[in-house]
Amino acid sequence: MIRRLNIFLICTSIVMLVGVYMLKFSIEGTASERTGLIAHISEQEDELSTLKADWAVLNQPGYIEPIVRRHQAELAIDQVQQKQFGSFADLPMRPAEPDTQAMDALFQAIDAGIDPIDAILELEGIE
Amino acid sequence: MTITADDLSPTISLDGVRKARGNLTQARIRWMTLAVVMGFLAVGGRLVQLGMVETDTTIEGQTRDVITATRPPILDRNGLEMAVDIRVPSLFAEPRRIIDVEEAVTKIRTVLPDLDEEWLRKRLSGNQGFVWIKRELTPAIEDQIMRLGIPGVDFITESKRFYPAMNEASHILGSTNVDNQGIAGIERHMDTESIALLQDLGLARGNALTPVELSVDMRVQHVLHDQLMDAMTRYQAIAAAGAMMDIYTGEIIALASVPDFNPNDPSSALVKDTFNRVTAGIFEPGSIFKTVTLAGALDEGTAKITDEFDARYGVRFGRYTIDDFHGKHRILTMPEVYKYSSNIGTIRIMQTMGKEAYRAFLTRMKFDQRVQFELPEMRVPSIPKELSEVGAATASFGHGLSVSPLHMLTAYAAFVNGGNYIAPTLYKRSVAQAEPLYERVIQPQTSAYLRYLMRLNAISSGGSGSQMNKAALGYRVGGKTGTAEKVVEGRYSSNKVTNFFASAFPLDNPRYAMVIMVDEPKAENPQSGTTAGWNAGALTGRVVQRVAPMLGIAPDFEQVLDQQIVPPEVRRIFPEGY
Numbered sequence: 001m002i003r004r005l006n007i008f009l010i011c012t013s014i015v016m017l018v019g020v021y022m023l024k025f026s027i028e029g030t031a032s033e034r035t036g037l038i039a040h041i042s043e044q045e046d047e048l049s050t051l052k053a054d055w056a057v058l059n060q061p062g063y064i065e066p067i068v069r070r071h072q073a074e075l076a077i078d079q080v081q082q083k084q085f086g087s088f089a090d091l092p093m094r095p096a097e098p099d100t101q102a103m104d105a106l107f108q109a110i111d112a113g114i115d116p117i118d119a120i121l122e123l124e125g126i127e
Numbered sequence: 128m129t130i131t132a133d134d135l136s137p138t139i140s141l142d143g144v145r146k147a148r149g150n151l152t153q154a155r156i157r158w159m160t161l162a163v164v165m166g167f168l169a170v171g172g173r174l175v176q177l178g179m180v181e182t183d184t185t186i187e188g189q190t191r192d193v194i195t196a197t198r199p200p201i202l203d204r205n206g207l208e209m210a211v212d213i214r215v216p217s218l219f220a221e222p223r224r225i226i227d228v229e230e231a232v233t234k235i236r237t238v239l240p241d242l243d244e245e246w247l248r249k250r251l252s253g254n255q256g257f258v259w260i261k262r263e264l265t266p267a268i269e270d271q272i273m274r275l276g277i278p279g280v281d282f283i284t285e286s287k288r289f290y291p292a293m294n295e296a297s298h299i300l301g302s303t304n305v306d307n308q309g310i311a312g313i314e315r316h317m318d319t320e321s322i323a324l325l326q327d328l329g330l331a332r333g334n335a336l337t338p339v340e341l342s343v344d345m346r347v348q349h350v351l352h353d354q355l356m357d358a359m360t361r362y363q364a365i366a367a368a369g370a371m372m373d374i375y376t377g378e379i380i381a382l383a384s385v386p387d388f389n390p391n392d393p394s395s396a397l398v399k400d401t402f403n404r405v406t407a408g409i410f411e412p413g414s415i416f417k418t419v420t421l422a423g424a425l426d427e428g429t430a431k432i433t434d435e436f437d438a439r440y441g442v443r444f445g446r447y448t449i450d451d452f453h454g455k456h457r458i459l460t461m462p463e464v465y466k467y468s469s470n471i472g473t474i475r476i477m478q479t480m481g482k483e484a485y486r487a488f489l490t491r492m493k494f495d496q497r498v499q500f501e502l503p504e505m506r507v508p509s510i511p512k513e514l515s516e517v518g519a520a521t522a523s524f525g526h527g528l529s530v531s532p533l534h535m536l537t538a539y540a541a542f543v544n545g546g547n548y549i550a551p552t553l554y555k556r557s558v559a560q561a562e563p564l565y566e567r568v569i570q571p572q573t574s575a576y577l578r579y580l581m582r583l584n585a586i587s588s589g590g591s592g593s594q595m596n597k598a599a600l601g602y603r604v605g606g607k608t609g610t611a612e613k614v615v616e617g618r619y620s621s622n623k624v625t626n627f628f629a630s631a632f633p634l635d636n637p638r639y640a641m642v643i644m645v646d647e648p649k650a651e652n653p654q655s656g657t658t659a660g661w662n663a664g665a666l667t668g669r670v671v672q673r674v675a676p677m678l679g680i681a682p683d684f685e686q687v688l689d690q691q692i693v694p695p696e697v698r699r700i701f702p703e704g705y
Contacts, residue, residue: 046214046284050266056208056291061349063291079673082601082682 197286198307198317199336201300203345204378204555210300210314210390213289216269216282217262222255224279234275235260238268262305263287288314290390292345295352298403299343299382299502299553302390311396313341313553316501340555342378347371350673351381354666359385362648362662368404368532369643369670374540374631376561377549380639380678384408404644405536407504409529413611413659414591415629415642416525416535417473418577421465422542423488426573429479432461432580433696438471444517449474452610452658460700465580466590468608474520482519489522491568492541492548498533499550508534525609526619532642535629540640543581543631546574579692581605582634586689587705594660595628598668601682602675603689606630606641606667608659613647623647628663632671633680635688643667 057063072078109116142150201210218239225231228251236242239261250258262285269282288303290296301312309315317339355367368384384404388396395401402408424430438459441450451469464472477485489495489510497505508530511518521527533551541548547565582605585592591608609627612619626648631640648662655661675682693704 042284049211049213052208053211053213053289053291056211059207060292060295061346062293062295062352065349065353080676082672082684085676085681087681 197336198288198303198309198314200338201313202338202340203343203348204341204380205344205346206340207345209292209296209341209343209345210288210290212286214284215263215287216266217285218260218264218269218272218280218282220251220258220260221279221281222251222253222258225251226278228252231277231280234277235272235280238271238275288390292348293391294387294389295383296343296345296348297387297390297396298384298405298504299341299348299379300390301502302388302393302396304393310393311504312390313339313501315503316553319503341553342373342376342380342555343382343553344380344677346677347674348381348383350677351670352383352385352387354670354673355383355385358645358648358662358666361651362645364645364648364662366400366404366646367644367666368408368646369641369666370405370532370536371639371641371670371674372536372540372551374544374637374640375549375558376556377537377540377551377564378556379551379553381674382553403502403504404646405532405642406498406500406502407506407531409506409508409531410625410627410644411527411529411611412525412535413609413625413627414468414524415607415609415627416528417465417468417523418542418581418607418629419489419492419494419538420473420477420485420523421461421580422569422573422577423485424476424480425576426569427480427484427488429481429484430461430476431696432576432694433700435460436464436469436472436475438464438469438475440471442471442474442520444520447517449520462580462583462587462697462701465607466584466587468591470524473523477519477523482514482516485519485523486514492538494528494530494534494538498531498537500533501553506531525611532627532644535627536640536642539629539631539642541568542574542577543634543637543640544574545571575692576694578605578631578634578637579694579697581607581631582689582692583705584608591658591660592628592630592664595630595664595668598665599632599671599675601684602671602680603633603635603683604630604668604671605632605634606664608664610657610659622657624657624659626657626659626663628659628667630667630671632675633683633688635692638680639678641667641670643670 068077106116197212198210200208200212203209220231228248231251232244232248235247236244242261247260250260260280264282272280273282286307288307290300290302297312299313301314302310303314304310309318351369351371355369358364358367366384366386370382371380372378373380382405384402386398386401388398388401390396421430425432435458438451438454439456441448449470451467451471453467455463455467455469459467459469459472461472461476463469464476480488494508494510497507508528510522510528510530514522518527537548537551540551546567546569548568549561549565581592582603584590584607585596585605587593592604592606595606596604606629609629611625611627612621613623613625614620615623624647626645628643629641630643631637643663643666645659645662645666648657650657651661690704693701698704
């Protein structure tokens with residue numbers, strides 16, 4: 001009885017020992033991975049800060065203007081003049097829509113052989 | 128038997144010696160087991176306790192090194208970066224770990240040839256643990272040096288301030304030193320405010336700082352800077368400066384002064400003449416001060432806008448006679464005095480209120496003290512404590528006193544915004560936030576008169592601001608020229624002048640005030656002159672033409688806009704208004 005128990009306990013302790021060591025090593029692995037990631041993040045943050053600064057430079061009006069000047073002749077662009085500004089109030093009103101129904105009726109009448117002009121001419125006594 | 132038993136063994140021992148020892152051992156084992164169990168329980172309990180503890184991860188940020196201390200990014204009013212932090216490598220050495228100093232010196236100098244050989248040798252020898260070699264290098268140089276493989280030499284990442292706009296907003300931003308502390312401009316102001324405290328507490332680490340939003344519009348700032356640089360060559364001026372302000376909030380939209388410096392290279396700020404002329408320069412303002420005189424007299428009610436003033440003869444003070452530059456030598460109405468910039472007329476207007484009242488008005492407009500402003504580079508204006516008769520006369524047209532262009536800007540803002548003095552600021556501020564800070568200095572009616580006078584000066588024939596209006600047609604700009612003669616060898620020189628143009632737009636519903644200064648300009652071509660209208664005025668016109676659309680002001684050529692600001696009293700003397 002005691003012997004079996006002892007064998008069982010020895011086996012359990014060996015398993016536990018292996019387990020604990022594996023845990024320890026895996027934790028060490030994770031920790032070094034974490035350190036690596038932190039270093040990587042900080043490296044990327046550095047890079048990001050440089051990129052952001054680059055982006056800020058590229059967005060500066062003082063950076064863009066010389067480029068515009070360089071291509072001014074080719075693109076035929078110039079400083080905006082006052083007369084180029086307009087407002088909605090300055091736009092003319094939309095012209096009245098043509099009366100499509102009346103036109104359709106007229107064409108149908110002509111097709112049917114009735115010419116409204118004839119009636120007027122007859123009334124005037126011409127012809 | 129009993130006796131012997133009593134005698135021999137008074138206690139009866141039932142167990143044998145061996146058994147007794149066995150019992151004792153068992154008792155000991157039991158105690159030991161108990162002790163071991165207790166021990167394990169203690170360890171177990173402690174483990175459980177440790178498992179329950181929540182680690183405070185927030186503390187990690189504070190262990191970062193002080194040199195990566197960051198400053199908040201500075202943004203313009205539209206969110207464009209004006210100052211950002213970049214991480215840069217800095218080269219350091221550990222002299223006690225360097226094996227061959229000579230080799231290290233030679234190798235480092237192949238990459239950084241500008242380092243002094245002797246200095247570097249001294250730096251690397253010895254037994255120190257840490258010395259800087261060169262700070263704030265580029266990643267490319269870091270790569271090259273790492274490839275040399277010198278033992279005891281390494282890099283550390285530092286935060287460096289970078290200003291993407293280079294020179295353009297230099298006087299607003301100022302700069303920082305190698306330890307990331309503000310040494311000038313708004314950077315310095317931020318440090319005195321809060322950042323230094325945050326850095327001390329170890330909180331200003333990482334990128335988590337809230338950006339600082341300035342009132343500056345970088346597009347307008349660029350145009351202003353560009354035009355000032357243009358003025359330097361166009362008029363061969365020795366300096367030029369200008370600032371624009373939102374008259375209702377006091378926000379500075381743009382502020383530039385050339386020659387300037389590159390804040391990325393703080394040593395360039397030490398070059399002579401790069402000081403901020405808008406805040407730290409005081410000048411005799413010349414005729415732009417006439418607006419102040421007229422404002423005072425109109426507000427006190429001692430002179431009315433329809434009054435006439437005798438400008439036929441110069442004003443005599445003992446041996447001196449003060450005359451007009453563009454003399455009309457006739458009787459002038461107040462709008463004409465302003466339009467023709469008559470010194471005589473202005474003196475007469477000042478005399479209606481008297482020198483004491485005039486001096487008091489200058490105090491009310493805060494010309495006595497520094498403008499309350501964020502930039503640390505400020506100078507106290509110089510105005511005589513008490514004005515003599517002559518002193519008051521010359522002061523009425525801006526001579527014999529010196530103020531900064533910023534003083535004039537805030538005064539003009541108050542003149543056109545309805546009469547409320549508002550101290551300028553470089554931080555974003557809404558009208559609602561600014562209103563409690565308003566301080567009434569003139570009546571709204573006086574402000575309305577001044578708007579009319581300023582617009583009159585721009586569009587009326589013979590007005591001194593007509594050069595300005597050429598480029599800025601349709602934007603309803605108005606303003607006043609000022610040509611101040613410089614004192615050369617104790618007397619006023621007529622060919623060395625400081626020119627000003629103070630303006631506001633759009634005058635039918637004003638929003639922005641601007642002051643432009645050009646120092647010692649020459650004529651652009653033989654047909655033009657050296658008075659303020661030709662340079663500071665024309666410059667103002669070009670700036671407004673470019674920035675007005677950016678600020679959301681559309682050009683409008685409707686005559687009615689100009690006509691509606693003509694005061695009804697003026698119609699009696701000028702029916703057409705202008």
